[in-house]
Structures are given as structure tokens and as C-alpha cells.
Amino acid sequence: MPVTDTKTALLNSAEHAARTLGFDGFSYADLAEDVGIRKASIHHHFPSKAKLSVALMQRYYETFNTVCSEITANNASGGAQLTHLIDQYRMGSDDGKRLCLCVSFSACRDSLPQDVVDQISLFRAMVVKWMTGAFENGRKDGSISGVTDPKLEAISTMSLLEGAQLAARSEESPELFDTALTLLHLRISA
Amino acid sequence: MPVTDTKTALLNSAEHAARTLGFDGFSYADLAEDVGIRKASIHHHFPSKAKLSVALMQRYYETFNTVCSEITANNASGGAQLTHLIDQYRMGSDDGKRLCLCVSFSACRDSLPQDVVDQISLFRAMVVKWMTGAFENGRKDGSISGVTDPKLEAISTMSLLEGAQLAARSEESPELFDTALTLLHLRISA
DNA sequence: GTCTATATTCAGATAGAC
DNA sequence: GTCTATCTGAATATAGAC
Numbered sequence: 001m002p003v004t005d006t007k008t009a010l011l012n013s014a015e016h017a018a019r020t021l022g023f024d025g026f027s028y029a030d031l032a033e034d035v036g037i038r039k040a041s042i043h044h045h046f047p048s049k050a051k052l053s054v055a056l057m058q059r060y061y062e063t064f065n066t067v068c069s070e071i072t073a074n075n076a077s078g079g080a081q082l083t084h085l086i087d088q089y090r091m092g093s094d095d096g097k098r099l100c101l102c103v104s105f106s107a108c109r110d111s112l113p114q115d116v117v118d119q120i121s122l123f124r125a126m127v128v129k130w131m132t133g134a135f136e137n138g139r140k141d142g143s144i145s146g147v148t149d150p151k152l153e154a155i156s157t158m159s160l161l162e163g164a165q166l167a168a169r170s171e172e173s174p175e176l177f178d179t180a181l182t183l184l185h186l187r188i189s190a
Numbered sequence: 191m192p193v194t195d196t197k198t199a200l201l202n203s204a205e206h207a208a209r210t211l212g213f214d215g216f217s218y219a220d221l222a223e224d225v226g227i228r229k230a231s232i233h234h235h236f237p238s239k240a241k242l243s244v245a246l247m248q249r250y251y252e253t254f255n256t257v258c259s260e261i262t263a264n265n266a267s268g269g270a271q272l273t274h275l276i277d278q279y280r281m282g283s284d285d286g287k288r289l290c291l292c293v294s295f296s297a298c299r300d301s302l303p304q305d306v307v308d309q310i311s312l313f314r315a316m317v318v319k320w321m322t323g324a325f326e327n328g329r330k331d332g333s334i335s336g337v338t339d340p341k342l343e344a345i346s347t348m349s350l351l352e353g354a355q356l357a358a359r360s361e362e363s364p365e366l367f368d369t370a371l372t373l374l375h376l377r378i379s380a
Numbered sequence: 381g382t383c384t385a386t387a388t389t390c391a392g393a394t395a396g397a398c
Numbered sequence: 399g400t401c402t403a404t405c406t407g408a409a410t411a412t413a414g415a416c
Binding site: 020021022024025099103104106107108109110111117120121124149152153155156158159160161162163164166167169170171176179180181182183184 | 293307
């Protein structure tokens with residue numbers, strides 16, 4: 001049996017393409033060539049590209065939610081939690097060559113089904129809620145300085161992370177991501 | 191004679207479409223219907239869609255550069271200058287329905303000609319340079335608090351502005367833009 | 381400068397055999 | 399589950415008349 005089943009291979013290929021070229025930037029023909037089947041066969045797994053986009057976002061939500069839980073479980077201080085989330089965003093960009101699925105899908109939201117638009121909202125809400133907790137922890141344990149409103153910090157940081165990823169990829173400069181996050185990093189002591 | 195010539199009307203229509211649907215999200219047929227000519231006629235003004243994208247970005251750069259100069263000329267304090275730039279980004283999003291051209295083009299950079307990718311870099315560099323000046327002014331005149339490194343502030347704020355615009359449009363919530371910028375606003379006193 | 385007509389390519393999707 | 403074959407629509411682009 002193969003290392004990954006066809007359906008998973010298609011999801012992997014589609015996610016990579018969506019994050020590199022945008023959801024409008026790849027076709028079933030591209031996936032077919034990448035995975036090694038004919039494009040008509042893809043419709044057996046994902047009847048339409050719209051349903052593929054739903055499956056992609058669903059999987060992304062669950063994966064990211066799990067990562068957040070693991071960070072919380074393995075890091076006591078708010079500062080350490082936030083640092084690991086930033087690392088996640090940096091790594092997720094693959095050296096500035098790709099965007100996270102949330103940014104990529106947000107940019108072309110008008111060509112996505114309403115289901116996905118709703119999922120994007122849920123994703124952002126999930127991450128903001130998690131980050132609000134991290135900033136609260138950081139305020140209590142002193143590992144993040146200057147925190148007065150954890151929720152506002154989380155909403156700002158969400159935009160900062162997404163904007164930094166967009167800029168870094170646009171400039172083909174992974175370092176730009178870290179530069180944009182330097183001032184936040186300087187507030188973290190543990 | 192018409193209020194706007196055909197070429198300008200095409201640029202206006204294309205910019206609106208690109209910022210709403212992305213550069214891959216509109217076609218010459220859409221422009222033709224919007225402007226009221228046949229799609230073949232568009233090729234007389236813009237031989238290819240790639241050249242149209244160059245013209246769009248060129249015009250955007252010049253317009254925005256002019257706006258920045260006007261803000262500098264009309265506002266003495268760094269805080270006032272920065273506030274006006276933030277206003278510009280908020281207004282440019284048309285109540286959260288559109289992205290600025292830089293964000294929109296950055297998201298689909300892989301389907302744009304190299305000329306435009308280079309222009310996007312120049313645009314970001316121009317705005318970051320301008321904002322660095324505003325933060326320097328704000329540090330000197332005390333109108334922006336807590337500024338230690340004006341350039342890092344400018345780079346961060348650029349990402350914050352673009353990320354906030356992306357999030358606000360994604361959520362169809364213009365208020366989200368201001369929420370993401372609240373903490374920065376609180377640092378501005380004049 | 382705008383038109384009609386057309387070329388070419390490629391997209392997402394379906395039917396039905398194996 | 400995968401294939402071949404095909405449909406339909408839409409995209410960018412070109413040629414040449416007016």
C-alpha cells in the first residue's frame with residue numbers, strides 16, 4: 001500500500017499549490033500531474049473544486065488547532081507560548097515561499113464558497129482566542145511586557161503575523177518576517 | 191467629450207476589479223461590459239493583461255506617493271502624519287470591501303510579470319521609508335510614545351496595516367481594521 | 381479607436397467502460 | 399478507483415473591416 005492514500009496526496013498537493021499560487025492559480029490538471037493520476041479521477045474524491053476548498057480549510061483548521069493545544073500543553077509561560085506560535089507562522093511560510101492557507105484564501109475569498117468564508121472566520125477566531133490566552137498568561141507571569149489589553153494584543157498580532165507573511169513572500173525575503181516581528185519579540189522575556 | 195477617456199476608464203475599472211476579486215478574478219470581458227466597449231477594443235489600449243497590470247501598479251505608486259507628500263506637507267507632527275496614513279489605508283479599503291492594490295497583487299504575485307513584482311517592492315520600500323520618517327518625527331516631537339527604532343516601527347506597521355486590511359475584508363468587518371490598529375493609535379498623542 | 385469574427389488554449393465537469 | 403473520451407464555457411489574444 002502507498003505511503004499516503006490518493007485522497008491525502010491530493011489534499012497535500014492542493015494545499016501546496018494554493019499556498020504558492022492561490023486557489024485560482026492551480027487546476028485539476030496540475031494536481032493530476034503532481035499526484036500521478038488523470039484529472040477526471042480527481043472528481044471521484046472531490047466532485048468540485050469548491051468542495052476541495054472546503055476539505056482543505058477543514059483539515060487546516062484541525063491541524064492548526066492541534067498545534068495550538070500542543071504549544072499550550074508544552075509551554076507554561078505566555079511568552080514561550082507566543083514565541084512558539086510565531087515560529088509556527090514562520091515555518092508555515094516555508095522560507096517565505098508560501099502563505100498560510102488562511103492568508104491565501106482570504107486574498108481570493110470572492111471566488112470561494114460561503115462555507116469556506118465562514119471557516120476562515122472560525123479559524124481566525126480560534127487563533128485570536130488562543131493568542132488572547134497567551135497574552136493573558138504573559139501579563140500575569142511577566143513574560144510579556146506592556147500588556148494592558150490581551151484581546152487587542154491578540155487581534156493586532158494576528159494582523160501583524162499575516163501581514164508579515166505576505167510581505168516576506170512578496171519580497172522573497174524570509175528575514176523580513178522576523179524583522180517585522182522584532183519589536184514584539186523584544187517584549188518577550190521568557 | 192467624455193468625463194474620462196477610455197484608457198483611464200479601463201484603468202479605473204481594472205483597479206476596482208483587481209482590488210475586489212484579485213488580478214486573476216476579472217477578465218477583459220468584465221472590463222468591456224463595465225466600460226461599455228467590446229473586449230477586443232481593450233487590446234488597443236493594453237495589448238496584454240500583463241501590461242495592464244504594469245500600468246495599474248505604476249499609477250498606484252504615483253498616486254500613493256503624491257498622497258504621502260501631501261500628508262507631510264500638511265501635517266507637522268509625526269503622530270498626525272501617521273494618523274493620516276492609517277486613514278488612507280482605512281479609506282482605501284472602501285469599508286472593508288476591497289484591498290489596496292499592493293496587498294491584492296502581493297497575494298497573487300506568481301501570476302504577475304516580473305516588472306510588477308519589482309514595482310511592488312518599490313512601493314513597499316517607498317511607504318516604509320515615509321513611515322520611518324513619520325516615526326522619527328514622532329519620537330522627536332513626542333507625538334508618538336515608545337519609539338526606539340523608527341525603521342523597525344515602520345516595517346512592523348506596514349505589515350500591521352496590510353494584515354488588518356486583509357482580515358477586515360475577509361470578515362466583512364471594517365471595524366476590525368480599527369480594532370487591529372487601536373494599540374498603535376493609543377501611542378499617538380497629536 | 382472600435383467593431384465583428386475567429387483562433388487557441390485551458391478550465392471544471394460528466395458519461396460510461398474497465 | 400481509475401481510465402478514455404467528450405462537453406461546455408470562458409479566457410487571452412489576433413486579423414482585418416469600418
